[in-house]
Amino acid sequence: MIMAQSISKWMRNPMVAVGTCSGFFVSLTARPRTLGLQIQVQTQIKAFSLKGGSSSSGGRDFLALSDEELSRQCEMDTFKASGPGGQHRNKRESAVRIKHLPTGIIAQAVEDRSQHMNRASALARLRTQLALKVRNAVDLNGYQPPLELLQILPAKSTMRGSDCGSQIGPNNPKFVLGMQALLDLMFAVNGSVSDAAKFLGLSTGALSRLILSDDSLRMAVNELRTSKGMRPLV
Amino acid sequence: MNSSLPRTILSTISPYSLAFKRQKLPISTRVSGPVSFPSISSIPSSQKPRIPLFLRPPIFTTSLSDLQKWQQWANNLALSVGSKFVDSDNGPDTNILCREVKWLLEDAVEDKSILCQLVSPENGKLVKLRADLDELYCLWKQRIEERRPFQYIVGCEHWRDLVLSVQEGVLIPRPETELIVDLVSGLVLEEEGLREGIWADLGTGSGAIAIGLARILGDGGRVIATDLSPIAVSIAAFNVKRYDLQDKVEIRQGSWFEPLEDVKGELAGVVSNPPYIPSSQIVGLQAEVGRYEPRLALDGGENGMDDLLHLCEAAALMLKPGGFFAFETNGEKQSKFLLDFMTQKLATNVHNLEAISDFCGIKRFVTGFRR
Ligand SMILES: C[S@@+](CC[C@H](N)C(=O)[O-])C[C@H]1O[C@@H](n2cnc3c(N)ncnc32)[C@H](O)[C@@H]1O
Numbered sequence: 001m002i003m004a005q006s007i008s009k010w011m012r013n014p015m016v017a018v019g020t021c022s023g024f025f026v027s028l029t030a031r032p033r034t035l036g037l038q039i040q041v042q043t044q045i046k047a048f049s050l051k052g053g054s055s056s057s058g059g060r061d062f063l064a065l066s067d068e069e070l071s072r073q074c075e076m077d078t079f080k081a082s083g084p085g086g087q088h089r090n091k092r093e094s095a096v097r098i099k100h101l102p103t104g105i106i107a108q109a110v111e112d113r114s115q116h117m118n119r120a121s122a123l124a125r126l127r128t129q130l131a132l133k134v135r136n137a138v139d140l141n142g143y144q145p146p147l148e149l150l151q152i153l154p155a156k157s158t159m160r161g162s163d164c165g166s167q168i169g170p171n172n173p174k175f176v177l178g179m180q181a182l183l184d185l186m187f188a189v190n191g192s193v194s195d196a197a198k199f200l201g202l203s204t205g206a207l208s209r210l211i212l213s214d215d216s217l218r219m220a221v222n223e224l225r226t227s228k229g230m231r232p233l234v
Numbered sequence: 235m236n237s238s239l240p241r242t243i244l245s246t247i248s249p250y251s252l253a254f255k256r257q258k259l260p261i262s263t264r265v266s267g268p269v270s271f272p273s274i275s276s277i278p279s280s281q282k283p284r285i286p287l288f289l290r291p292p293i294f295t296t297s298l299s300d301l302q303k304w305q306q307w308a309n310n311l312a313l314s315v316g317s318k319f320v321d322s323d324n325g326p327d328t329n330i331l332c333r334e335v336k337w338l339l340e341d342a343v344e345d346k347s348i349l350c351q352l353v354s355p356e357n358g359k360l361v362k363l364r365a366d367l368d369e370l371y372c373l374w375k376q377r378i379e380e381r382r383p384f385q386y387i388v389g390c391e392h393w394r395d396l397v398l399s400v401q402e403g404v405l406i407p408r409p410e411t412e413l414i415v416d417l418v419s420g421l422v423l424e425e426e427g428l429r430e431g432i433w434a435d436l437g438t439g440s441g442a443i444a445i446g447l448a449r450i451l452g453d454g455g456r457v458i459a460t461d462l463s464p465i466a467v468s469i470a471a472f473n474v475k476r477y478d479l480q481d482k483v484e485i486r487q488g489s490w491f492e493p494l495e496d497v498k499g500e501l502a503g504v505v506s507n508p509p510y511i512p513s514s515q516i517v518g519l520q521a522e523v524g525r526y527e528p529r530l531a532l533d534g535g536e537n538g539m540d541d542l543l544h545l546c547e548a549a550a551l552m553l554k555p556g557g558f559f560a561f562e563t564n565g566e567k568q569s570k571f572l573l574d575f576m577t578q579k580l581a582t583n584v585h586n587l588e589a590i591s592d593f594c595g596i597k598r599f600v601t602g603f604r605r
Pocket residue numbers: 087256257405406407408411436437438439440441442443460461462463466488489490506507508509510530531532
């Protein structure tokens with residue numbers, strides 16, 4: 001997740017040196033675009049959940065990729081060009097849309113002042129979307145919350161050791177990873193906040209508050225609950 | 235091969251008629267570009283770089299509510315444009331202009347976090363500005379009424395992860411061109427000979443490509459950037475210094491490869507975004523471009539390829555064996571023409587020729603290697 005941090009750093013301060021990191025990677029040599037693994041994941045996503053089996057970790061794999069690797073799985077286009085572009089135009093084509101080919105998820109950014117930064121923003125958004133939309137199977141027998149999930153829990157969780165550091169909030173790029181693991185658990189317990197809270201060593205109220213602290217997390221959980229005929233959290 | 239191209243293009247490739255063609259023109263007529271628009275009296279005649287707005291000291295103060303009034307006024311002006319500019323010359327629409335209002339504010343205030351308070355400004359609260367509020371009124375009027383490019387108004391352009399100083403007399407770097415640096419970055423990761431070598435950025439303008447390259451090359455790599463325009467040379471030097479790259483980027487004034495005789499046959503890479511617009515199309519350009527940007531940076535001669543053809547020929551001699559070149563073009567037609575030209579005339583010197591698309595899917599770049 002070092003890359004994600006550096007992205008948010010550039011966005012705050014464009015002068016920060018990023019060394020050899022170009023964010024996106026375009027190669028002159030043709031590279032295979034889809035690997036076996038990705039195709040496998042794609043079919044699983046259609047079923048909206050990765051079936052059993054501890055070997056497959058699908059969505060987690062995407063988030064573990066560096067920006068460069070993740071962008072190699074994407075197709076990027078700016079918004080439709082009108083006219084010849086290039087020297088003919090006062091730059092207006094800096095908006096960016098990327099499509100993540102294995103999942104079909106699309107992310108876009110228009111508000112930054114350079115195409116490069118819009119690409120970085122779009123990629124950060126893609127990571128959020130991947131966390132929200134790609135599910136990993138969770139085995140509830142002997143469930144142990146992964147570290148990235150523990151890190152977003154409040155300090156009072158009884159599952160949380162001292163090695164987890166202080167609680168990571170929604171503005172930290174690492175939050176996406178914890179959010180994905182939390183949603184995996186919520187799907188495994190069919191949307192029940194109280195059941196999930198038990199696995200996390202939290203009170204139901206404390207877990208609700210965590211879910212409500214981030215808009216996209218709240219909406220994802222509520223979508224799940226509504227689909228299961230439960231009341232949405234407010 | 236060239237059945238799709240007008241005859242006149244074919245005629246330009248008679249050997250050596252194209253080399254150094256541009257330089258024979260009286261330079262004064264070429265450099266006079268943007269001055270043709272009468273209402274900008276502030277165009278600097280000196281070559282001293284102007285400090286971009288975001289780097290000026292925040293020595294002005296105004297109240298938050300007065301700044302809010304400015305913002306409303308500026309957004310209203312933007313709204314009044316509607317699709318007028320789009321219809322007339324494919325210029326900016328209201329959405330884009332409103333985004334620019336926000337960016338102008340970001341550059342003008344000392345502390346950007348104050349901008350979210352503009353929605354309901356606290357009574358009597360003060361803001362520090364880098365330009366007088368009157369100047370902001372004046373600048374935004376120029377933007378809307380005279381179509382002065384936003385980047386010249388704020389004196390900078392965000393390009394890749396850089397913020398480059400620009401002003402009248404220097405081309406505003408385009409988003410398409412960002413890709414040249416990505417192309418090179420893929421290569422230098424893999425090849426030490428390229429990573430640690432000497433690169434040339436010809437017609438460097440603001441220094442954009444040269445600075446982008448310098449930041450991806452290895453410790454031993456360096457960039458020589460050339461430009462014919464003295465204003466470009468001084469702005470490029472300013473930008474190079476701001477990124478603390480004086481040791482890696484050397485700027486030389488002169489025409490294309492002329493200032494590079496000492497490194498002939500030694501270059502690891504040559505990149506350029508030379509002027510490529512056909513002369514006849516200059517008059518019809520978007521107002522921001524045609525009225526304000528230097529003609530020397532845009533006009534590529536009758537078919538737009540005077541400079542590109544010269545660069546393709548000369549690159550084959552200037553590069554070391556295995557060296558790489560990438561040139562930006564006007565699109566499909568020019569790219570194809572240049573590939574055909576090189577395949578037929580320069581095949582003994584260059585290979586692995588390719589036309590590469592920009593992110594709008596337009597074949598924008600020709601690339602290849604010296605044998
Ligand atoms: C399209 S601009 C590109 C500027 C910059 N490289 C960029 O991409 O933003 C072309 C540049 O070539 C320069 N130029 C024009 N004729 C030239 C010549 N004969 N020798 C060197 N540079 C020249 C212009 O001054 C201008 O800066």
